[in-house]
Amino acid sequence: MIVRPLALCLTLLLAGAAAAGDIRIKDLVEFDGVRGNDLVGYGLVVGLNGTGDGLRNSPFTEEIMANILERLGVNVSGEQFRPRNVAAVLVTASLPPFARTGSRIDVTVSAIGDAKSLLGGTLVMTPLNAADGQIYAVAQGAVIAGGASAEGDGARVVQGVPTAGAIPAGAWVEREIAFDFAAMQQLRLALRSPDFTTAERIERAVNRAFGRSVARMEDAGTVVLDIAATGARSPAHALSRVENITVEPQRKARVVVDQRAGTIVMGADVRISRVAVSQGNLTLRIDERPLAVQPNPFSPGETVVVPRTDARLEEETGTGLAELAGGTSLSEVVAGLNALGVSPRDMIDILKSIKAAGALHAEFIVR
Template identity: 75%
Template sequence: MIKAALCICFCLLIATQVNAEKIRIKDLVSFDGVRGNDLVGYGLVVGLNGTGDGIRNAPFTEEIMSNILERLGVNITGEKFRPKNVAAVFVTAELPAFSRAGASVDVTVSAIGDANSLLGGTLIMTPLNAADGQIYAVAQGTIIAGGAAAQGDGAAVIHGVPTSGSIPSGARVEREVEFDFSSLSVLRLALRDPDFTTARRIESAINRSLGRRVAEMTDSGTVSIDIARTGAKSPAHAISRLENVLVQPQRKARVVVDQRSGTIVMGEDVRISRVAISQGNLTIRIQEEPLVEQPNPFSQGESVVVPRTTVDLEEEEGVGLAELRSGTSLSEVVAGLNALGVAPRDMIDILKSIKAAGALHAEFVVR
């Protein structure tokens, strides 16, 4: 337990050192117009080894299979078929910025029916639509599933998620997103983590790099750049000159807690006012041992169950109070919590209590 806590402390100290270094602007912001677009489609996977949808439980699979066969000239009107090697799936992908017709993108395939596995299946030609309802790509190919499943009459084993897989370069771009990037006169930089200090530093770094005032902070999340003043031929040339400018970001003091895994991450700016902490565990054990009393032989009596309960209350010996001084830094917080000898999950409860007491000066995020 102590070794795990020391590992957490070591990782936090490394994160502190990295945060103090300067970072490229391209890693702090997204450029106006330079963005991807989400695509989604509804298709059919064939070639499964008996692990597909049950048609009775997934009627939409039969419907899409009928539509595909009819488009291929196969008339199945009135026919009843119950194949087990097909599955209805959702196909998702991201169309990268400035993707041109003929380019390939990766796709993710996920079963939506009661299929047991997509391993070894092939996705049939599936159009992918964007939010505007237009088709921008078409997906098809063999699915790479990352899991496996096996079952018998009395047991089943599932490793990973066999009902989801991917097709590398499985979609081909058919339509380009209409956007004239070269016509922009003002380029906006959107900060991924809005902060007034960071935005101001980006503005100063750009102006200092170009030797003239071309950048202006609009708000905590936006910095505007006048393309004409940069002297660049186009917005693309301007971005290539600015994206590698180094800036030291300023981040909010934040404590992030993941209750499922017991992970705690604290930034270097986290501070705690003077507070005393004590932690202990109380264990209550209740054990039932019913006693059955049998009647004497040849008597008319009945068996009687007499309840017998044993209750044991045990409280672990505490370690007293651990004091954290006012203005305590990150490393001192971790050292103080480790001094209590508590597990990471108990640390989460302690941090919640410190926050409730008003002594934790940071944003507390629970996931």
């Protein structure tokens, strides 16, 4: 058996672009009040091919099925019915901003019992509630499951997740969110990644586009837009101009490492100071060679197995210290790390050591 604790496997090194470029404001901020709302409902999927809930293990499925049948005029009180073609599900959706009554939205359906698959099922009419307890949409339709399963007497094969699916445009919007957007006098632009430099650039870009002071930076994550000062006919007209203005965002220098996948992502602003690095590998080799000892012929005794273990610890000969010159660009940093001649997985340990030595000038994130 060979164990290599320091020699890691193949990885992928991803580097950010050299320049961020101009990005539209609509891709950098969220507009105050322009947001969606989450909806959730509890329903029943029928028409399954024997892959539904086992009603002995999921009594809530039997309860909701009885309620639905009674609402349809079928009396099932005291009856014993245990079909395998129904499944209890949670239905989730997102009500987009400015959704109007009669529009349709997508829904996601997920089994909550012991159903094996939702393939071929149909969701029965399910009300969808928001956080305030009000019904805002009603979902119904054929479920498109995201996997497949096959089962025999001695084996079962599952690909993907057949117990979850979606219904495109599967819900009708029945109630609108009360929000008077047209009456707003000021509108806040909330940066998705707060940064003082980016917020100041948005302020200058908006004021330059309107030719006067209409935007004001409050903090690293907020820019306030004065709707009246824009001279637009409505807040919607003002936002239609603001959201397409482009700015170059400023990002923090950041290195993100995923140790499980062996992935390294480096931003364009990552820099290192001049540093020397040495890296080596340890190899632990353990060989088991048990020896059987037999007694002499026609003599009393028994066969004894004598364990024999050969354990060796070896260290590969390296090239000594390798000097990494201070990098002034991402390409120079990557070239300096590649000059060490190690795999990107080994670079994870090297980057940790460089950061600990104070030579890596970036935020180091390990996932």
